[in-house]
Amino acid sequence: MTASLLEQLIEAFRVLPGVGQKTAQRMAYHILERQREGGARLSAALAEAIEHIRHCERCRDFSETDVCAICASASRDAHQLCAVETPADRLAIEQATEYRGLYFVLQGRLSPLDGIGPRELGLDRLAARLAEGEVQELIIATNPTVEGEATAHYLAQLARQHGVRPSRPTHGLPLGGELEYADRGTLSHAFGSRSEVP
Amino acid sequence: MTASLLEQLIEAFRVLPGVGQKTAQRMAYHILERQREGGARLSAALAEAIEHIRHCERCRDFSETDVCAICASASRDAHQLCAVETPADRLAIEQATEYRGLYFVLQGRLSPLDGIGPRELGLDRLAARLAEGEVQELIIATNPTVEGEATAHYLAQLARQHGVRPSRPTHGLPLGGELEYADRGTLSHAFGSRSEVP
Structure with missing residues (x-):
């Protein structure tokens, strides 16, 4: 007691x-x-x-207001939409890159075995958003895992259906990393997709 | 915002x-x-x-009541008092050993540089407790660190002043441990204080 x-x-x-x-x-x-x-x-x-804290009506990120600060901001480029798996991913991109477009937070990834389908990721809302016609490029920044790649594939199809150009951040050797310590998948991918030295 | x-x-x-x-x-x-x-x-x-949650008036451990369950229990041996540094230490002893005596939780160790002296460890209360005459053995279970040893030394003197026998759990090789992985201090202490095989 x-x-x-x-x-x-x-x-x-x-x-x-x-x-x-x-x-x-x-x-x-x-x-x-x-x-x-x-x-x-x-x-x-x-x-x-x-x-x-609820979810933003536009991007599904966490927000205290109906629409989050980024979605409500007039200074962001509404032609670019970046799909990420989690709010943490959005934060990482926001902190590390110069990206000034908008986001869509899936709050997960396609995982049929766990009962997570397009519905759970709010893809109906994403489709409606793409149908609005303002978005020109969908940057698919899901993780380079099996499920993340499957989700990326699905999103790319969805984008094309609405006449939106899908893109994906390139994969390759991490900056500042050493070849010796790169995992085999990354190394083989980096060699397979090598670009000509300018 | x-x-x-x-x-x-x-x-x-x-x-x-x-x-x-x-x-x-x-x-x-x-x-x-x-x-x-x-x-x-x-x-x-x-x-x-x-x-x-405040501190028990008797042992200084955390308690919701003025006196904690262990101090209030009639089934504990009031002749033995075990001094430990933290509530976590008390819990570890309680869970691992058959000890049925009482405890005194210092909530720290002597550390003059950090301004932690006898007063901060409630040693005036411990002295009063030893003066009551019921305690016959003070088991000093402070950590085998420099500060813990200094605290143990101080507590042993305090016990003797009140005619209470001080004792300290033996140090040595951990049970189930391997010689190779024992730290040098432990190994040298264990060799120095070796006991005859019966």
Whole structure:
């Protein structure tokens, strides 16, 4: 009985990705011993975020408003639409590249065995968006995994159906990487699609 | 503005030990995408724990009540008192050993440079406890680190002042470990304090 709130807290921490019993325990002790203020902030931020963060009506990314800031921005190029699997992917592209177009967040990838089909990825909404006629290029930035490639293939067909040009970021050796440490798939792909030195 | 609740949540996750920007981001996305219920539970558990969990008046361990379950239990041996650095240490001993005595949780170790002296470890309360006369043995289970050893030395003196016998769990090779992988300090200590084969 005495330890129950502590046990509940340890158990609750285990919903976090990659957090097992030991880590959950350490987190609970750390909060109680040294970070009660931070813990209270985390508690409040979680409650607020869960209550107010929904999905943007246009791009399906997380948003507190019906339409997210990027979709609502007049300074973005509405002719380019970039499809990504997750909000984290969108953030990575936004932080690393000069891309100024719009996004569509699939919140997953086609995975029929897990019951994730076109419907779950909101592809009906994407089709309607492409049908509007404003988008000229669909940049398909799904992950280079089997499921990501299958999703990319599906999206490319969808784009062509609506007269939109599909494109895909090139694959190849990572910048700053060493040949020796590149995985076989990447290396063989990079050799197969080599470009002439200008 | 739009992402601010999300940004606040990501920032809030960083109070957890070992959680940097990337992990905090993954945690926030995971909760929002797949674990809103679990996130709400975590938020509530945090708020409850922070509000209600205080320290036990007797042993300084975490407790919802003035005196924790172990200190309040009539079935524990009040002649033995085990001093540990953290609640996690107490839990480890409780789970791994047959120990049925009581505990005293220092919530730290002597570390003058960090401003942690006898006062911060509640040693005045420990002294008062030893002066009560019920405790016959003080088992000093601080960690075998430099600071832990210094704390152990101090506690042993304190015990002797009150006519209490200090003891310390033996150090040596870990059970099931291999000689080859034992650290030098442990190996040299184990050889120096070897016991005759019966």
